[in-house]
Amino acid sequence: MADAVATPPQGSAPLAPASGEVAPLARHARRGAFPVVPVRRRDGAPLKLALLYIVCYRYRVPIFRRLTKHADLSVKIFVGSGIPGTKTVNADNLSGLDVSIMPTWKKRMRSTDRDVGLLFNPSLPWRLWRYNPDVLLVQGGEPINNLLMLLYAKLFRKPIVWWSLGEIRGQKYSRLGRMYRAVVQWIERRATAYLGYSSVAVDYFLRMGYEPRRCFNLVNVVDTNKVLAEIEATREQVAPLRTRLGLDGKRVVLYVGAIMKTKKLDRLIRAFAMLPDPHDELRLLVVGDGDFRAEAERVAAELHVTDRVIFTGAVYEGVAAYFQLAELVVLPGMGGLVVSEAMTHSLPVISSVGDGSEFDLIVDGYNGYSIGEDGDEELADAMRRCLESPEQSREMGRRGRRMIDEQYNIDRYFNEMLASIFFAAGERK
Numbered sequence: 116m117a118d119a120v121a122t123p124p125q126g127s128a129p130l131a132p133a134s135g136e137v138a139p140l141a142r143h144a145r146r147g148a149f150p151v152v153p154v155r156r157r158d159g160a161p162l163k164l165a166l167l168y169i170v171c172y173r174y175r176v177p178i179f180r181r182l183t184k185h186a187d188l189s190v191k192i193f194v195g196s197g198i199p200g201t202k203t204v205n206a207d208n209l210s211g212l213d214v215s216i217m218p219t220w221k222k223r224m225r226s227t228d229r230d231v232g233l234l235f236n237p238s239l240p241w242r243l244w245r246y247n248p249d250v251l252l253v254q255g256g257e258p259i260n261n262l263l264m265l266l267y268a269k270l271f272r273k274p275i276v277w278w279s280l281g282e283i284r285g286q287k288y289s290r291l292g293r294m295y296r297a298v299v300q301w302i303e304r305r306a307t308a309y310l311g312y313s314s315v316a317v318d319y320f321l322r323m324g325y326e327p328r329r330c331f332n333l334v335n336v337v338d339t340n341k342v343l344a345e346i347e348a349t350r351e352q353v354a355p356l357r358t359r360l361g362l363d364g365k366r367v368v369l370y371v372g373a374i375m376k377t378k379k380l381d382r383l384i385r386a387f388a389m390l391p392d393p394h395d396e397l398r399l400l401v402v403g404d405g406d407f408r409a410e411a412e413r414v415a416a417e418l419h420v421t422d423r424v425i426f427t428g429a430v431y432e433g434v435a436a437y438f439q440l441a442e443l444v445v446l447p448g449m450g451g452l453v454v455s456e457a458m459t460h461s462l463p464v465i466s467s468v469g470d471g472s473e474f475d476l477i478v479d480g481y482n483g484y485s486i487g488e489d490g491d492e493e494l495a496d497a498m499r500r501c502l503e504s505p506e507q508s509r510e511m512g513r514r515g516r517r518m519i520d521e522q523y524n525i526d527r528y529f530n531e532m533l534a535s536i537f538f539a540a541g542e543r544k
Contacts, residue, residue: 143314143317143318143330143332144332145331145332145333145334145527145530145531145534146328146330146331146332146531146534146535146538148534149527149530150530151530151533151534151537152537153186153187153533153537154187154537154540154541155187156249160189161185161186161187161188161189162187162188162189162249162250162536162537162540163189163191163246163247163248163249163250164182164188164189164190164191164248164249164250164251164252164536165191165193165243165246165248165250165251165252166179166182166190166191166192166193166252167193167194167239167251167252167253167254167260167264168192168193168194168254169194169195169197169203169234169254169257169260170194170195170196170197170203170204170205171192171194171205171206171209171212171214172202172203172205172206173206173207173431174337174452175206176206176208176209176212177337177338177341177525178338178525178528178529178532179192179212180211180212181525181529182529182532183211183212183213184211185533188536190213191213191214191215191246191248192212192213192214192215193215193217193236193239193242193243194214194215194216194217195216195217195218195219195234195236195260196216196217196218196219197219198221198234202373202375202405203234215242217236217238217239217242218236218237218238219234219235219236220234220235220236220237221233221234221235222234222235233259234257234259234260235259235260236260236263237263239260239263239264239267240263240264240266240267243264243267244267244271247271248273249273249274249540250273250274250275250276250536250539250540251264251268251273251274251275251276252276252278252310252532252536253275253276253277253278253306254278254279255277255278255279255299255302255303256279256280256299258295258298258299258302261299261302262298262302265302265305268305269305274307274308274539274540274542275305275306275307275308275539276306276307276308276309276310276535276536276539277303277306277308277309277310278310279303279309279310279311279312279316280311280312280313280315280316280335280470280471281311281312281313281315281316281317281318281319281320281471282296282315282316282319283449283468283470283471300323303323304323304325306329307329307538307539307542308329308330308331308535308538308539308542309325309329309330309331309535310331310333310531310532310535311330311331311332311333311471312333312334312335312451312470312471312472313332313333313334313335313470313471313472313473313474313475314332314334314471314474314475315471315474316332316471317330317331317332329538331531331532331534331535331538332475332531333528333531333532334472334475334476334522334523334527334528334531335451335452335455335470335471335472335528336452336455336472336476336519336523336524336525336528337452337455337456337459337525338525339455339459339519339523339524339525340524340525340526341525342435342456342459342460343459345433345434345435346435346438346439346459346460348435349433349435349436349439350439352433352436353436353439353440356436356437356440357440360400360425360427360440361425362398362400362425362440364396365396365397365398366396366397366398366442366502367398367399367400367440367441367442368387368397368398368399368400368441368442368443368444368445368498368502369399369400369402369437369438369440369441369443369444369445369457369462370383370399370400370401370402370403370444370445370446370447371402371403371434371437371438371444371453371456371457372402372403372446372450372453373403373404373405374401374403374404374405374406374407374408374411375405375406375407375449376407376410377448377449378405378407378447378448378449378450379447379448379449379467380401380407380411380447380448381407381410381411381414382447382448382489382491382494383399383445383447383494384399384411384414384415384418384420384424385414385418385491386447386491386492386494386495386498387399387420387423387424387495387498388418388419388420389491389492389495390495390498390499390502391499392423395423397423397502398423398424398425399420399423399424399425400425400427400437400440400441401424401425401426401427402427402429402430402434402437403427403428403429403430404428404429408426411426412426435460438456438457438460438462439460441460441462442462442501442502442505442508443462443463443464443465443483443498443501443502443508444457444460444462444463444464444465445464445465445466445494445498446464446465446466446467446469446473447467447494448467448469448488449468449469449470450469450470451469451470451471451472451473452472454466454469454472454473454476454477455472455476455519455523457515458476458482458512458515458516458518458519458523459516459519460512460516461509461512461513461515461516462512462515463482463483463484463501463508463511463512463515464476464477464482464483464484464515465483465484465486465494465497465498465501466483466484466485466486467485467486467487467488467494468487468488473485475523476515476518476523480511481511481514482511482512482514482515482518483511483515484497484500484501
Protein backbone atom coordinates (compact mmCIF):
# COMPACT_ATOMS: atom_id res chain seq x y z
CA MET A 116 0.00 0.00 0.00
CA ALA A 117 1.22 3.48 -0.78
CA ASP A 118 1.95 5.66 2.22
CA ALA A 119 -1.13 7.57 3.34
CA VAL A 120 -1.16 11.25 4.22
CA ALA A 121 -3.84 13.45 5.76
CA THR A 122 -5.44 16.15 3.67
CA PRO A 123 -7.50 19.09 4.95
CA PRO A 124 -11.21 18.45 5.56
CA GLN A 125 -13.54 19.49 2.77
CA GLY A 126 -16.67 21.20 3.85
CA SER A 127 -19.31 20.84 6.44
CA ALA A 128 -19.26 22.03 10.03
CA PRO A 129 -20.67 19.98 12.89
CA LEU A 130 -24.45 19.73 13.02
CA ALA A 131 -26.01 22.31 15.31
CA PRO A 132 -28.39 21.12 18.04
CA ALA A 133 -32.03 21.36 17.01
CA SER A 134 -33.20 22.61 20.40
CA GLY A 135 -32.05 23.62 23.85
CA GLU A 136 -32.51 20.06 25.09
CA VAL A 137 -29.44 17.90 24.48
CA ALA A 138 -30.23 14.41 23.22
CA PRO A 139 -28.71 11.48 25.13
CA LEU A 140 -25.42 10.14 23.75
CA ALA A 141 -24.24 6.60 23.10
CA ARG A 142 -22.21 5.01 25.90
CA HIS A 143 -19.23 4.78 23.56
CA ALA A 144 -18.85 8.09 21.76
CA ARG A 145 -17.91 8.04 18.12
CA ARG A 146 -14.16 8.18 17.60
CA GLY A 147 -13.94 10.18 14.41
CA ALA A 148 -13.68 13.97 14.47
CA PHE A 149 -16.58 15.63 12.65
CA PRO A 150 -15.91 16.29 9.85
CA VAL A 151 -13.29 13.61 9.44
CA VAL A 152 -9.84 14.49 8.09
CA PRO A 153 -9.42 12.58 4.81
CA VAL A 154 -6.33 10.56 3.93
CA ARG A 155 -4.88 10.05 0.46
CA ARG A 156 -2.02 8.07 -1.00
CA ARG A 157 1.42 9.67 -1.04
CA ASP A 158 1.06 10.33 -4.78
CA GLY A 159 -2.15 12.30 -4.10
CA ALA A 160 -4.46 9.69 -5.60
CA PRO A 161 -7.59 8.56 -3.72
CA LEU A 162 -7.27 5.50 -1.49
CA LYS A 163 -8.35 2.28 -3.18
CA LEU A 164 -10.97 0.65 -0.97
CA ALA A 165 -12.12 -2.94 -1.41
CA LEU A 166 -15.53 -3.42 0.22
CA LEU A 167 -16.33 -7.07 0.91
CA TYR A 168 -19.93 -8.01 1.64
CA ILE A 169 -21.91 -11.21 1.27
CA VAL A 170 -24.33 -9.51 -1.16
CA CYS A 171 -25.16 -5.91 -2.00
CA TYR A 172 -28.30 -5.71 0.14
CA ARG A 173 -30.87 -3.13 -0.88
CA TYR A 174 -30.58 -1.37 2.49
CA ARG A 175 -26.79 -1.04 2.11
CA VAL A 176 -26.89 0.55 -1.34
CA PRO A 177 -27.24 4.17 -0.07
CA ILE A 178 -24.12 3.97 2.12
CA PHE A 179 -22.19 2.13 -0.61
CA ARG A 180 -23.10 4.94 -3.02
CA ARG A 181 -21.87 7.52 -0.54
CA LEU A 182 -18.54 5.74 -0.25
CA THR A 183 -18.27 5.51 -4.03
CA LYS A 184 -18.89 9.23 -4.47
CA HIS A 185 -16.35 10.32 -1.85
CA ALA A 186 -13.58 12.34 -3.47
CA ASP A 187 -10.84 10.71 -1.40
CA LEU A 188 -11.82 7.11 -2.14
CA SER A 189 -11.85 4.81 -5.15
CA VAL A 190 -14.23 1.98 -4.23
CA LYS A 191 -14.78 -1.48 -5.65
CA ILE A 192 -17.42 -3.73 -4.07
CA PHE A 193 -16.95 -7.51 -3.98
CA VAL A 194 -20.11 -9.53 -3.35
CA GLY A 195 -21.51 -12.98 -4.00
CA SER A 196 -24.46 -13.97 -6.16
CA GLY A 197 -26.61 -14.63 -3.07
CA ILE A 198 -29.39 -17.14 -2.41
CA PRO A 199 -32.47 -16.68 -4.63
CA GLY A 200 -35.76 -16.75 -2.76
CA THR A 201 -34.24 -15.38 0.46
CA LYS A 202 -33.34 -11.90 1.71
CA THR A 203 -29.69 -12.68 0.87
CA VAL A 204 -29.85 -11.30 -2.66
CA ASN A 205 -28.29 -8.36 -4.47
CA ALA A 206 -30.36 -5.20 -4.89
CA ASP A 207 -32.04 -4.73 -8.26
CA ASN A 208 -30.56 -1.27 -8.77
CA LEU A 209 -26.77 -1.15 -8.44
CA SER A 210 -26.29 1.87 -10.69
CA GLY A 211 -23.38 4.10 -9.78
CA LEU A 212 -21.53 1.27 -8.05
CA ASP A 213 -18.44 -0.62 -9.22
CA VAL A 214 -19.58 -4.11 -8.20
CA SER A 215 -17.82 -7.41 -8.80
CA ILE A 216 -20.42 -10.19 -8.37
CA MET A 217 -18.56 -13.43 -7.75
CA PRO A 218 -19.68 -17.02 -8.32
CA THR A 219 -20.90 -18.40 -4.98
CA TRP A 220 -20.78 -21.87 -3.46
CA LYS A 221 -23.74 -22.35 -1.12
CA LYS A 222 -24.45 -24.76 1.74
CA ARG A 223 -27.56 -24.69 3.94
CA MET A 224 -27.11 -25.92 7.50
CA ARG A 225 -28.79 -25.86 10.90
CA SER A 226 -27.22 -23.93 13.78
CA THR A 227 -28.59 -22.46 17.04
CA ASP A 228 -32.18 -23.46 16.19
CA ARG A 229 -32.22 -21.79 12.77
CA ASP A 230 -31.29 -22.43 9.16
CA VAL A 231 -28.17 -20.59 8.04
CA GLY A 232 -26.44 -20.29 4.70
CA LEU A 233 -22.71 -20.91 4.44
CA LEU A 234 -21.47 -18.96 1.42
CA PHE A 235 -18.06 -19.13 -0.22
CA ASN A 236 -16.58 -17.11 -3.10
CA PRO A 237 -13.50 -19.04 -4.28
CA SER A 238 -12.37 -16.33 -6.72
CA LEU A 239 -12.11 -13.67 -3.99
CA PRO A 240 -8.30 -13.73 -3.43
CA TRP A 241 -7.59 -13.57 -7.15
CA ARG A 242 -9.99 -10.64 -7.61
CA LEU A 243 -8.43 -8.77 -4.68
CA TRP A 244 -4.94 -9.38 -6.10
CA ARG A 245 -6.03 -7.88 -9.43
CA TYR A 246 -7.60 -4.83 -7.77
CA ASN A 247 -4.71 -4.24 -5.32
CA PRO A 248 -6.59 -2.14 -2.72
CA ASP A 249 -5.03 0.05 -0.04
CA VAL A 250 -7.66 -0.85 2.59
CA LEU A 251 -10.13 -3.71 3.03
CA LEU A 252 -13.55 -2.93 4.54
CA VAL A 253 -14.94 -6.34 5.42
CA GLN A 254 -18.29 -7.68 6.60
CA GLY A 255 -17.38 -9.83 9.60
CA GLY A 256 -18.98 -13.15 10.41
CA GLU A 257 -18.52 -14.92 7.05
CA PRO A 258 -15.81 -17.41 8.06
CA ILE A 259 -14.72 -18.91 4.72
CA ASN A 260 -14.63 -15.61 2.83
CA ASN A 261 -13.05 -13.93 5.85
CA LEU A 262 -10.29 -16.57 5.86
CA LEU A 263 -9.62 -16.00 2.16
CA MET A 264 -9.56 -12.25 2.76
CA LEU A 265 -7.15 -12.65 5.69
CA LEU A 266 -4.79 -14.81 3.62
CA TYR A 267 -4.64 -12.10 0.96
CA ALA A 268 -4.30 -9.28 3.51
CA LYS A 269 -1.40 -10.92 5.33
CA LEU A 270 0.46 -11.87 2.15
CA PHE A 271 0.25 -8.34 0.80
CA ARG A 272 0.20 -6.36 4.07
CA LYS A 273 -3.22 -4.78 3.60
CA PRO A 274 -5.01 -3.17 6.57
CA ILE A 275 -8.44 -4.57 7.48
CA VAL A 276 -11.49 -2.72 8.83
CA TRP A 277 -13.72 -5.36 10.47
CA TRP A 278 -17.38 -4.27 10.16
CA SER A 279 -19.51 -6.20 12.63
CA LEU A 280 -22.30 -6.14 15.18
CA GLY A 281 -19.89 -7.92 17.57
CA GLU A 282 -21.99 -10.43 19.40
CA ILE A 283 -25.75 -10.60 19.92
CA ARG A 284 -26.64 -10.01 23.57
CA GLY A 285 -27.78 -13.17 25.29
CA GLN A 286 -27.16 -15.36 22.21
CA LYS A 287 -26.67 -19.03 23.07
CA TYR A 288 -24.75 -21.17 20.60
CA SER A 289 -24.93 -24.80 19.60
CA ARG A 290 -21.74 -26.81 19.26
CA LEU A 291 -21.54 -25.82 15.60
CA GLY A 292 -22.26 -22.22 16.57
CA ARG A 293 -19.40 -22.23 19.08
CA MET A 294 -17.03 -23.55 16.43
CA TYR A 295 -18.19 -20.79 14.09
CA ARG A 296 -17.60 -18.13 16.76
CA ALA A 297 -14.10 -19.48 17.47
CA VAL A 298 -13.12 -19.23 13.79
CA VAL A 299 -14.62 -15.76 13.43
CA GLN A 300 -12.83 -14.48 16.53
CA TRP A 301 -9.50 -15.93 15.37
CA ILE A 302 -9.82 -13.94 12.13
CA GLU A 303 -11.23 -10.89 13.86
CA ARG A 304 -8.21 -10.53 16.17
CA ARG A 305 -6.02 -9.91 13.15
CA ALA A 306 -7.92 -6.85 11.93
CA THR A 307 -6.49 -3.33 11.96
CA ALA A 308 -9.64 -1.49 13.04
CA TYR A 309 -13.05 -2.50 14.37
CA LEU A 310 -16.19 -0.83 13.08
CA GLY A 311 -19.14 -1.74 15.30
CA TYR A 312 -22.87 -1.34 14.77
CA SER A 313 -23.30 0.07 18.27
CA SER A 314 -21.94 0.49 21.80
CA VAL A 315 -22.82 -3.18 22.32
CA ALA A 316 -20.32 -4.05 19.58
CA VAL A 317 -17.68 -1.77 21.11
CA ASP A 318 -18.25 -3.41 24.50
CA TYR A 319 -17.59 -6.74 22.83
CA PHE A 320 -14.45 -5.47 21.07
CA LEU A 321 -13.06 -4.11 24.34
CA ARG A 322 -13.95 -7.32 26.17
CA MET A 323 -11.95 -9.20 23.54
CA GLY A 324 -8.93 -7.05 24.41
CA TYR A 325 -8.80 -4.89 21.29
CA GLU A 326 -7.22 -1.47 21.77
CA PRO A 327 -9.80 1.31 22.30
CA ARG A 328 -8.09 3.48 19.68
CA ARG A 329 -8.93 0.82 17.07
CA CYS A 330 -12.65 0.63 17.94
CA PHE A 331 -15.24 2.79 16.15
CA ASN A 332 -18.97 3.09 16.87
CA LEU A 333 -21.22 3.62 13.85
CA VAL A 334 -24.59 3.45 15.62
CA ASN A 335 -26.43 1.66 12.82
CA VAL A 336 -29.02 3.87 11.09
CA VAL A 337 -30.91 4.09 7.81
CA ASP A 338 -30.20 6.81 5.29
CA THR A 339 -31.99 9.44 7.36
CA ASN A 340 -31.67 12.10 4.65
CA LYS A 341 -33.44 9.81 2.18
CA VAL A 342 -36.19 9.05 4.72
CA LEU A 343 -36.78 12.76 5.37
CA ALA A 344 -37.15 13.37 1.64
CA GLU A 345 -39.56 10.42 1.35
CA ILE A 346 -41.69 11.77 4.21
CA GLU A 347 -42.26 14.98 2.25
CA ALA A 348 -42.78 13.11 -1.03
CA THR A 349 -45.45 10.78 0.38
CA ARG A 350 -47.51 13.14 2.55
CA GLU A 351 -50.35 13.36 0.04
CA GLN A 352 -50.46 9.54 -0.23
CA VAL A 353 -51.21 9.01 3.45
CA ALA A 354 -54.95 9.81 3.52
CA PRO A 355 -55.88 7.64 0.50
CA LEU A 356 -53.65 4.85 1.81
CA ARG A 357 -55.40 4.99 5.17
CA THR A 358 -58.76 4.63 3.44
CA ARG A 359 -57.57 1.83 1.15
CA LEU A 360 -56.31 -0.19 4.13
CA GLY A 361 -59.53 0.35 6.09
CA LEU A 362 -57.78 2.42 8.76
CA ASP A 363 -59.98 5.53 8.83
CA GLY A 364 -60.68 6.33 12.47
CA LYS A 365 -58.26 3.61 13.65
CA ARG A 366 -55.13 3.78 15.80
CA VAL A 367 -52.21 1.95 14.24
CA VAL A 368 -49.37 -0.06 15.76
CA LEU A 369 -46.77 -0.67 13.05
CA TYR A 370 -44.35 -3.50 12.29
CA VAL A 371 -41.98 -3.07 9.32
CA GLY A 372 -39.50 -5.73 8.28
CA ALA A 373 -38.95 -9.23 6.99
CA ILE A 374 -41.27 -11.85 8.47
CA MET A 375 -38.83 -14.45 9.74
CA LYS A 376 -38.82 -16.58 12.87
CA THR A 377 -36.05 -14.50 14.48
CA LYS A 378 -38.16 -11.34 14.06
CA LYS A 379 -40.80 -12.78 16.48
CA LEU A 380 -43.85 -11.29 14.80
CA ASP A 381 -45.89 -14.03 16.51
CA ARG A 382 -44.89 -12.51 19.84
CA LEU A 383 -46.14 -9.11 18.72
CA ILE A 384 -49.46 -10.56 17.57
CA ARG A 385 -49.98 -12.34 20.90
CA ALA A 386 -49.16 -9.15 22.82
CA PHE A 387 -51.43 -7.08 20.57
CA ALA A 388 -54.30 -9.50 21.23
CA MET A 389 -53.92 -8.74 24.97
CA LEU A 390 -54.60 -5.02 24.54
CA PRO A 391 -58.02 -3.78 25.63
CA ASP A 392 -59.93 -2.42 22.62
CA PRO A 393 -63.52 -1.70 23.67
CA HIS A 394 -64.15 0.64 20.74
CA ASP A 395 -62.56 -1.57 18.05
CA GLU A 396 -60.09 1.17 17.14
CA LEU A 397 -56.71 -0.60 17.36
CA ARG A 398 -55.04 -2.15 14.32
CA LEU A 399 -51.69 -3.89 13.89
CA LEU A 400 -50.24 -3.06 10.48
CA VAL A 401 -47.61 -5.54 9.26
CA VAL A 402 -45.50 -4.24 6.38
CA GLY A 403 -43.22 -6.99 5.11
CA ASP A 404 -43.10 -10.56 3.92
CA GLY A 405 -41.13 -13.74 4.49
CA ASP A 406 -41.22 -17.45 5.15
CA PHE A 407 -42.79 -17.03 8.62
CA ARG A 408 -45.83 -15.13 7.36
CA ALA A 409 -48.12 -18.18 7.24
CA GLU A 410 -47.30 -18.96 10.88
CA ALA A 411 -47.95 -15.34 11.89
CA GLU A 412 -51.31 -15.44 10.12
CA ARG A 413 -52.12 -18.71 11.87
CA VAL A 414 -51.40 -17.13 15.27
CA ALA A 415 -53.66 -14.17 14.41
CA ALA A 416 -56.48 -16.55 13.43
CA GLU A 417 -56.03 -18.65 16.56
CA LEU A 418 -56.33 -15.53 18.73
CA HIS A 419 -59.34 -14.24 16.74
CA VAL A 420 -57.62 -10.99 15.70
CA THR A 421 -57.41 -11.65 11.95
CA ASP A 422 -59.68 -8.69 11.21
CA ARG A 423 -57.45 -6.42 13.36
CA VAL A 424 -54.05 -7.49 11.94
CA ILE A 425 -53.42 -6.22 8.41
CA PHE A 426 -50.68 -7.78 6.27
CA THR A 427 -49.60 -5.61 3.33
CA GLY A 428 -46.72 -7.68 1.97
CA ALA A 429 -43.30 -6.21 1.27
CA VAL A 430 -43.17 -2.47 0.52
CA TYR A 431 -39.94 -0.75 -0.50
CA GLU A 432 -40.91 2.35 -2.44
CA GLY A 433 -43.15 4.75 -0.56
CA VAL A 434 -42.89 2.98 2.80
CA ALA A 435 -42.74 6.38 4.49
CA ALA A 436 -46.49 6.72 3.92
CA TYR A 437 -47.06 3.60 6.05
CA PHE A 438 -45.00 5.04 8.91
CA GLN A 439 -47.16 8.17 8.78
CA LEU A 440 -50.24 6.05 9.50
CA ALA A 441 -48.86 4.87 12.85
CA GLU A 442 -48.74 5.98 16.48
CA LEU A 443 -45.85 3.72 17.41
CA VAL A 444 -43.47 1.17 15.92
CA VAL A 445 -42.60 -2.20 17.48
CA LEU A 446 -39.53 -4.36 16.93
CA PRO A 447 -40.34 -7.58 18.82
CA GLY A 448 -37.27 -9.58 17.75
CA MET A 449 -34.05 -9.26 15.76
CA GLY A 450 -33.47 -6.25 13.54
CA GLY A 451 -32.19 -2.73 13.97
CA LEU A 452 -32.51 -0.27 11.09
CA VAL A 453 -36.25 0.18 11.57
CA VAL A 454 -35.56 1.84 14.95
CA SER A 455 -33.81 4.82 13.37
CA GLU A 456 -36.37 4.87 10.54
CA ALA A 457 -39.21 5.17 13.06
CA MET A 458 -37.35 7.87 15.01
CA THR A 459 -36.86 9.86 11.81
CA HIS A 460 -40.66 9.75 11.44
CA SER A 461 -41.02 11.15 15.00
CA LEU A 462 -42.52 7.91 16.29
CA PRO A 463 -41.85 6.22 19.65
CA VAL A 464 -40.27 2.78 19.37
CA ILE A 465 -40.64 -0.37 21.43
CA SER A 466 -37.71 -2.67 20.78
CA SER A 467 -36.45 -6.03 21.96
CA VAL A 468 -32.82 -7.14 21.58
CA GLY A 469 -31.73 -6.43 18.01
CA ASP A 470 -28.43 -5.70 16.31
CA GLY A 471 -27.26 -3.58 19.28
CA SER A 472 -28.14 -0.19 17.82
CA GLU A 473 -31.33 -0.14 19.90
CA PHE A 474 -29.08 0.08 22.97
CA ASP A 475 -27.80 3.48 21.78
CA LEU A 476 -30.96 4.72 20.08
CA ILE A 477 -33.65 3.93 22.66
CA VAL A 478 -33.53 5.58 26.05
CA ASP A 479 -36.18 3.80 28.08
CA GLY A 480 -39.12 6.10 28.78
CA TYR A 481 -37.48 9.00 26.91
CA ASN A 482 -38.14 8.14 23.27
CA GLY A 483 -39.54 4.61 23.58
CA TYR A 484 -39.22 1.43 25.59
CA SER A 485 -36.67 -1.38 25.66
CA ILE A 486 -38.02 -4.83 26.42
CA GLY A 487 -36.53 -8.29 26.94
CA GLU A 488 -36.18 -11.00 24.33
CA ASP A 489 -39.24 -12.89 25.54
CA GLY A 490 -42.44 -12.17 27.42
CA ASP A 491 -45.67 -11.23 25.69
CA GLU A 492 -46.98 -9.43 28.78
CA GLU A 493 -43.99 -7.08 28.92
CA LEU A 494 -44.50 -6.12 25.28
CA ALA A 495 -48.25 -5.67 25.76
CA ASP A 496 -47.61 -3.43 28.79
CA ALA A 497 -45.21 -1.23 26.82
CA MET A 498 -47.72 -0.83 23.99
CA ARG A 499 -50.48 -0.09 26.50
CA ARG A 500 -48.42 2.70 28.08
CA CYS A 501 -47.90 4.34 24.68
CA LEU A 502 -51.51 4.02 23.60
CA GLU A 503 -52.99 5.21 26.90
CA SER A 504 -50.91 8.42 26.87
CA PRO A 505 -51.03 9.79 23.29
CA GLU A 506 -49.47 13.16 24.13
CA GLN A 507 -46.63 11.54 26.05
CA SER A 508 -46.08 9.20 23.09
CA ARG A 509 -45.97 12.13 20.69
CA GLU A 510 -43.39 13.83 22.92
CA MET A 511 -41.30 10.64 22.94
CA GLY A 512 -41.51 10.69 19.15
CA ARG A 513 -40.33 14.30 19.04
CA ARG A 514 -37.41 13.44 21.33
CA GLY A 515 -36.44 10.56 19.09
CA ARG A 516 -36.45 12.86 16.08
CA ARG A 517 -34.16 15.30 17.91
CA MET A 518 -31.76 12.44 18.61
CA ILE A 519 -31.69 11.70 14.88
CA ASP A 520 -31.21 15.36 13.93
CA GLU A 521 -28.43 15.97 16.44
CA GLN A 522 -26.52 12.71 16.69
CA TYR A 523 -27.78 9.55 15.01
CA ASN A 524 -28.09 10.42 11.34
CA ILE A 525 -26.50 9.13 8.15
CA ASP A 526 -23.97 11.99 8.07
CA ARG A 527 -22.57 11.05 11.48
CA TYR A 528 -22.69 7.35 10.58
CA PHE A 529 -20.80 7.92 7.34
CA ASN A 530 -18.26 10.13 9.07
CA GLU A 531 -17.43 7.36 11.55
CA MET A 532 -17.07 4.85 8.74
CA LEU A 533 -14.65 7.17 6.97
CA ALA A 534 -12.73 7.68 10.22
CA SER A 535 -12.19 3.92 10.55
CA ILE A 536 -11.03 3.62 6.92
CA PHE A 537 -8.61 6.52 7.14
CA PHE A 538 -7.31 5.26 10.49
CA ALA A 539 -6.59 1.85 8.97
CA ALA A 540 -4.86 3.48 6.00
CA GLY A 541 -2.30 4.94 8.37
CA GLU A 542 -1.65 1.62 10.12
CA ARG A 543 0.18 -1.50 9.05
CA LYS A 544 -0.29 -4.93 10.61
